[in-house]
Amino acid sequence: MRSLLLLTAAALLIGAAPAKKLLTPTDIVTAAPAAAWKTIAADDLLVLDLKSGGRVVVQLAPAFAPIHVANIKALARGKYWDGATIYRVQDNYVAQWGLNESDKPWPAGVTAKPPAEYTRAYKGLKVTPLGFADPYTPGTGFVDGWPVAYSAKAGWANLAHCYGAVGVGRDLSPDTGTGGELYAAIAPLRHLDRNIAVVGRVIDGIDQLSSLPRGTEALGFYKDKSSFVPIASIRVASDIPAGERPAYEYLNTASASFAAYVRVRANRHDTFYIRPAGGVDLCNVNVPVRKKA
């Protein structure tokens, strides 16, 4: 029997849809005016080039973990990661990279024992609330493109461990990690929120991490060094010549376009969907990010 494309296949068929077209999230993002997009500063982009030719781009979050982010820039600029690899991929959990068990000294400008930047003050943040219940925190929403969890009452906020979140590997407390070993969440891991410094998120090339073979040792560490995935370079985009530098923009999470996008994510009603959920969880919203020409 002939069969079906399934799921979001509907989005492809929509060109043939009747007059009163029901918008998909993609339709809303495509129609968003230029003014609804915000460029990410080149100084806040970390570009990982794999020896395989793949590229992973991380947007850094200095507003949430300033000292760890400063460390990461100093590590990149000080060539700390020369010879770095991806040495751990745990299914439904994380992909982790760095030098692993190394005695290499920190480059200049690295704070060896940063404070625990696991939350920041709620005060001073302009939050666009998500508006749906959350099992982990009193509030969830978006700040300047970032998914955040917070307690307005207790006065804290944190970057949420959604898919693609980049965090700082650490040993047991009081260690807070320097930034030398980083991981990307390849699943939502909200239970780690407020226990680790989240320093950014993968905005391009997450599949270069998520599709890697899983490590067979405990916690997904690769057993043999021959399995380690070599990294050619880790650079801050502002250090890359302007003509070669990648650039990205995200949909302003305070914009009307983003509000419409969230509404439709929570109430999918295009041709494929029969029963809209009426809600969506923070990590299933996926803030739109796209490459700039």
Next chain:
Amino acid sequence: MRSLLLLTAAALLIGAAPAKKLLTPTDIVTAAPAAAWKTIAADDLLVLDLKSGGRVVVQLAPAFAPIHVANIKALARGKYWDGATIYRVQDNYVAQWGLNESDKPWPAGVTAKPPAEYTRAYKGLKVTPLGFADPYTPGTGFVDGWPVAYSAKAGWANLAHCYGAVGVGRDLSPDTGTGGELYAAIAPLRHLDRNIAVVGRVIDGIDQLSSLPRGTEALGFYKDKSSFVPIASIRVASDIPAGERPAYEYLNTASASFAAYVRVRANRHDTFYIRPAGGVDLCNVNVPVRKKA
């Protein structure tokens, strides 16, 4: 600088922990009595063997989608999937397999147009509520090992699209899919709940799907047939000779051990964690399943 194992590394160090040991979720599962485990019937296990040598095992859910599950057994027994492949892997979404665009006739016993088994009656289910807020549905919890969402008031319940959920590919409504094309969720996809028949979940070998290269065509379809991942066989475990047949058991979700496990998943307090979340979402609970000797 020497660096860190991170995250659940704490679990490995716990042997050296002080007298008042704080239990991890794994500790609770390991300590659960034999009576807290329930064997999965061999007739409810679908065994996919890949030509690569990898194996993916799916537990079927006849209590939620009886006609689609009966179809799947008839398809396996009628050798419908001879020559089947994994032909679609969309990052943070699904891995999908079957014959794709095929005109092969259905084997005997297949209902060509099953009803929309997207929900079932709430009545008759013994639900163990999760007890935390959910953005999608009034209620979430567990029924006989399965993560479910429900509205007691409206009278429906559905299997939740958590990581590993297996659903039936379908075309636009009124098509409901037969079961010939199946997908496994490689991310939580709760927005698909009640829009597709969920027929089971991957209980072993999900990494064989989640680590595959992502398809480069729209919706993650592989561009070239040479990228398709060939499947050697798809069998119901009860059709495999008893000595070769894999067997699994799951932690009874109505047991005291499971209740303790959920409590600790929601309040991680072992040596690595500083701030327990105080809640957990349905799809982050992960019902423990293990192979039987």
